[in-house]
Amino acid sequence: MATGRTHRPATRSRGIPEATVARLPLYLRALTALSERSVPTVSSEELATAAGVNSAKLRKDFSYLGSYGTRGVGYDVEYLVYQISRELGLTQDWPVVIVGVGNLGAALANYGGFASRGFRVAALLDQDPALTGRTVAGMPVSHTDDLERIVTENGVSIGVITIPAGGAQQVCDRLVAAGVTSILNFAPTVLSVPEGVDVRKVDLSIELQILAFHEQRKAGEDATAPADLPAGPHTTPRKGPDGDVPAVMPA
Amino acid sequence: MATGRTHRPATRSRGIPEATVARLPLYLRALTALSERSVPTVSSEELATAAGVNSAKLRKDFSYLGSYGTRGVGYDVEYLVYQISRELGLTQDWPVVIVGVGNLGAALANYGGFASRGFRVAALLDQDPALTGRTVAGMPVSHTDDLERIVTENGVSIGVITIPAGGAQQVCDRLVAAGVTSILNFAPTVLSVPEGVDVRKVDLSIELQILAFHEQRKAGEDATAPADLPAGPHTTPRKGPDGDVPAVMPA
DNA sequence: ATGCCTTTGTGAACGCGTGCACAAAGATGG
């Protein structure tokens, strides 16, 4: 998982479990696709397949929102789209700021998938004077000096951090002080925030490392018959757990 | 969480719980920082704080790897770095291919955080003839026609998909057929893969929606005293749960 | 050598999440 909440042991907000909340966007995506194909109703089985989850799990998830289905028929697609959107707060317009307009920040600014979900990029911020004033994704890049003013004036409550790890905590502090209460962090650092502020992190490097772990395990399992795997690690694999000398030994 | 595994109910691979595996990269990052500052040993309490987790959880996580600590002293930083690296398979070199060299794919290609962890970009692939042959991040962009050859020749077992959702399943199928057994998917689609192939997904839109949910909940809680929040949703907030007419009613 | 102090490693309890399996509900056809 590239993400995880910080603090708070998965509080059950308004009776909806955190795990369910995390799946609602998945259902919404599948439902939106059905809606565009003008499908009127869908069964829990069909929708679950489309969303890649168990149908019992899906029904239980929906039961937290209320009884929106019709037995013997299924769920009304349009109605469910509305209910989930409302539950997720997507009937509102959420202005966000992106701090750090480098490779990743620029890619996010150019991404169309945010606006379609009610997230509007209110401003792009960067420290670099060479970027300030330039236009990225049809939007001027503002200097971080104006961070507090921009956040306040636009009523921004969600901030996206796409700067190197070194400056992330400081930028985070400024965002929080200015009124931001939700942060999406791409910098590989642990951010500490006061109570009441949510932080979610996306760390691509961690995702790859988790894949590598399982990849190594797969390669190790059939170490007796490695020939049936068309692709393997490029360098010489160390099949056995342990068995080679550590680079550094403890004192 | 921006990520989650597909299929398989969290199998305990080689006795190490999935949740622990997901945290090992976090510990490794914190340990690497300590190592660079030449800190010889660290206690579970200190390291846990640096990694943003509970110290008891950290100790239990490490206990799955073995008894690498010294009571009364703590853990040897260098030794632990090595052990975790080995456990994650980072002592190997993992060649990866990135399919889709658009905004996001290019940002990933430019990212230096991969190579530093043993992940080497073996090739960039794109369908667009206008991109083919051009250089991105000092590396030529190959055409997707050569996907199978490149994967086979380089022994690639990890593929990164950064193309629009429409073509993701097809590219996924080709990667798997060519021998890729781990996929990191950025396209907002559910990928179906055969047994033995791991898929992890990163969906930024989902992350924002989860933040929006909690943001709305926070705004709704103190609906009686909204004045003490300096920043709020830009449009008129609908404070109460329900109470307004749905845009669409069920038949 | 001995006692004290720090910190690990883990047993045990608890809570959350998942999935099975089924009764109730409602639609549909005769």
Added chain:
DNA sequence: CCATCTTTGTGCACGCGTTCACAAAGGCAT
């Protein structure tokens, strides 16, 4: 109006993950 069939909503059990709390282990000073 009744029988049948489909599909929801959920009670229940189970397993994983988290956290507490503490005994054991080892270093260190005297």
